[in-house]
Amino acid sequence: MTEITIEQLRVPDALDGDSATEFLQAVEVSRKVRVNTWGNDELAYTAEELFQLCHDPYEWYVVLVVRLDGAIVGRAGIALPLDDNTDLAHVTLDVLPAAEGRGLGRKLLEAAELFVRGENRRIVVVETNHPAADLRVEAPEHVAATRDGSLMPLSSREALFAHNAGYVLEQVEQFGACALPLPPSLGGRLKDRAIAAHSSAYAVHRWMDTCPEKWAQDIVRLEQSISDDDGAPEAWDVAKLREAEELSALTGRHTLVSAAECLETGALVAFTSISVLKHRDDVAFQDDTVVDSQHRGKDVGLHIKVENMEQLTREFPQVKTLYTWNSPDNTYMLSVNAQLGFVSAGVTGQWRKDFNAID
Known part of the structure; x- marks a missing residue:
């Protein structure tokens, strides 16, 4: 019988030694997810970057991991601002492609929401990533962003996941890359x-x-x-x-x-x-x-x-590469970027759930 467990990951005191093994495994999960999404790991946290993020004085960063028969196959990064926007939490979900289809992402998100609510955070924001190639597929259904009406196809697995979890699409950003x-x-x-x-x-x-x-x-x-x-x-x-x-x-x-x-x-x-x-x-x-x-x-x-x-x-x-994100309605900056050689790599979606509106 397959065993699924979710727990909070302990941040090690240093990245060398046995105490960092599981932390490094969680970092590798995130790297593999980025490679699967974008074709490279240029947008993945290194172990050093995630370690620094966990010690940011202005943001409390918590990592939950999901295990499948003891092996870490997914993680949820929870960022809780400590200075401004203290009713807000940002949640990043990563599940290995080989472990998808078992409901692990939903279980992780539910665990993250439970943690967030326990810290009196009332608003959760999650991000979904969509390579340009996926957006060329014709989709019968779309959801419109509340901020500017930009459309996101529900044919996307990530978009459908956020939508079905009760999140509202707030914003879509164009994601571009320029070779240097x-x-x-x-x-x-x-x-x-x-x-x-x-x-x-x-x-x-x-x-x-x-x-x-x-x-x-x-x-x-x-x-x-x-x-x-x-x-x-x-x-x-x-x-x-x-x-x-x-x-x-x-x-x-x-x-x-x-x-x-x-x-x-x-x-x-x-x-x-x-x-x-x-x-x-x-x-x-x-x-x-x-x-x-x-x-x-x-x-x-x-x-x-x-x-x-x-x-x-x-x-x-x-x-060798400069990345940028822009609102679709910022046509001037998109035009400037095109002149500089930026090409579209895809879009990211910002999804929001307000517990005040639910309770």
Whole structure:
């Protein structure tokens, strides 16, 4: 008789030695799931990254594992913010393809929800991943995202799973990848075009890891213009900016920023950032790109993104792929990314369950 058990995984004190064996097995499960989904492990946590995540001072990260006859075949990562959004939990589910079809994912999700509710978290968000090839399949049924009406086919196993578990599709994001380095001729051509579009009205400033004091307040102002999931401005100030920089330094993450100064006012009006993780030297991740509303339509975003990708190649020539996520309704940024050479790799779906609406 097949035995199925679910338990909380103990985080070891270090990654070497017998005490880390099961932790490393859970990491390998996640890696194999990413390979099955995307065809490579570039989006998988390394053991070092997951270990750091489990020691994040701003987020409590818990791992549940499901065993099939004693062997770990799946895991649920539960991220509980400790600073903001303390009624929220993010849950990531991974089940080995060979173990699918036994209801293990549903059992894991139910166990994760029970844990979350025990910690007085009322909202759970789960993410589903859909390669571009899967989206080409015609589907008779779709579900629309509440945020922008984007459609997700229910022919997807992951989407149907979330839908049947009572989750509401909140958002769909386009997922793209760009091969690096950016060809010099392409970068030069795009910068020339951008400069012509805004008539050299902006100067670009670049830095890595630490924002110059001169620009800190401007970066905070631009960060505050980004809306969080509830549509409210994020709480952000210079102290929080410096705190985030210190945390990145402790984890070994590097952040590259290119920002545009309006020469008429002397203020920063746009910035874009890229993250390079300590334990992955082959990939990088596009973070925020923000352009002040008064300065849009002048190719400022294109200009600073080219500059930042060139900075990335200079500082980290070993990075071969840059990944990005964008809302489908952000047509300008999708157009910019297409010009830079980004190709669609698929979409991710953000699904939400609110226990307040259920109880």
